[in-house]
Every structure is written in structure tokens, then in C-alpha cells.
Amino acid sequence: MNPIPTHKRPVLASLLLACLATTTAGAASENDVPQIMQVPADNRIVWRAPAEGVVTYECRMTQTDGARFAWVLAAATATLGAGQSGQTGAYKSPPETWRAADRSTLTGMETVRAASGPDRLPDQLVLANPSRGMGVLTGVTYIQRLVRAGGGVPQAPCSTANRGQQAQVKYQADYVFWKPN
Structure with missing residues (x-):
């Protein structure tokens, strides 16, 4: 193996530092949710599903x-894509229900709803009920819905005329499933 020439070491050091900074920022992104939406520290992510x-x-x-008249959320559905786990699934509400392709199923109760931006569905933290079936959702304690885009209340008027x-x-989000360590 050839040693690195002295004149190239500062460039290599800079590249190494840039890579480390990127890796650290990626690891910290799990905690880039508002404090109120954070899951207790004794949990770990088992499935991060783009939806x-x-x-x-x-x-x-x-x-x-x-x-008064207002637009009220009546139902929601989503297709859960394969995250690092390779799992896929579906979401529907009401009631809040997640089903993985391995047939494990969860329901849950919303504990926190946090505004995620104008014209966007709120982020959500759900306390999971015990799962049915064996699979990726077995033992899940919390689910986060982290909205990337869309899903906000329609801008069209809501009145007697269109009761x-x-x-x-449409919306895009990540559903993040957590289990105890």
C-alpha cells in the first residue's frame, strides 16, 4: 500500500470530515422532530415506512x-412503502389501523397532534395497542406520522351550500414504528 503524499493529506482530511459530518447529521435526523413528538429513549425504530x-x-x-361549517377529516388511506426493513403495508382510518404485508396488524390512539406546516396534515404520535399476528408490527409501542407534504384542509369554502x-x-409522510429496546 502506498502512503498518502504529504501535499494531499489536507484534502483527504477535509473529505473525511465532510463524510463524518454527513453521517452524524443523518443519525441526528431521527431526533429532528419536535420535542412533543419524541418517543421515550428506551425505544428503537423497527420500520420507517415512506407513505x-x-x-x-x-x-x-x-x-x-x-x-359553524368546517372541513372535517372523515377518512384516510395510505400505501406504506418498503423502508430499510423491506416490509410494505397499508394504513387506514378510522380507526387508526396499520397492516404490514406479513399480516401483522396494529391499531392505536393518537396522543399528540402537531402542526407540520401550512396546507399540511398534522404530524402525529400514536400509542400502539397490542398487535395482532406475528411480524414487524409485533411489540410496536409507538407510531409517528411525519408529514412531508400535502394532506391539509381543503381551501374551498365549506358552507350550507356544499354541506x-x-x-x-393527497399526502406524503413517513410512518415510523418503534419498539422497546
Whole structure:
């Protein structure tokens, strides 16, 4: 093996530092979610599934701030792509349900909803119920929905004139499944 010439060592050192910085930034990205959305430290990621989905909103009378019309989330579906685990699956709501291709299934209860940006579906932290079936979802304790784009409430007016009308909005997200260490 030939030694590295002295005049090339600073360039090599710079490249090495750049690679280390990139690797460190990638590792830290698991924690780049708001504090309120973080999972307890004694958990690890078992499946990070990129998802393409559709949220269905319906124009309804609400009682939240007095009687008024608003777009209300009625249903959602998504296809979960293969992440590092190689697993695929599907999501649907209501109720919040995830199914992996290996037939393991989870339901869960939302514990946190955090605004992820204008015209976007909120990020979500879900406490998982015990799974059914054996597979990648067995033992999952938390699920994060980290929205990349879309899914926000329709901008069209919602009033008596279009009561009951539905609108479908596409979204992209990562569903991150966590198990205890």
C-alpha cells in the first residue's frame, strides 16, 4: 500500500470530515422532530415506512366554536412503502389501523397532534395497542406520522351550500414504528 503524499493529506482530511459530518447529521435526523413528538429513549425504530396517501375531508356542521361549517377529516388511506426493513403495508382510518404485508396488524390512539406546516396534515404520535399476528408490527409501542407534504384542509369554502361534500387531498409522510429496546 502506498502512503498518502504529504501535499494531499489536507484534502483527504477535509473529505473525511465532510463524510463524518454527513453521517452524524443523518443519525441526528431521527431526533429532528419536535420535542412533543419524541418517543421515550428506551425505544428503537423497527420500520420507517415512506407513505403515499389520501385524506378525505367532509364539509360538516361542527360544534367546536359554536355551530359553524368546517372541513372535517372523515377518512384516510395510505400505501406504506418498503423502508430499510423491506416490509410494505397499508394504513387506514378510522380507526387508526396499520397492516404490514406479513399480516401483522396494529391499531392505536393518537396522543399528540402537531402542526407540520401550512396546507399540511398534522404530524402525529400514536400509542400502539397490542398487535395482532406475528411480524414487524409485533411489540410496536409507538407510531409517528411525519408529514412531508400535502394532506391539509381543503381551501374551498365549506358552507350550507356544499354541506356533505367530500374532498380528497393527497399526502406524503413517513410512518415510523418503534419498539422497546
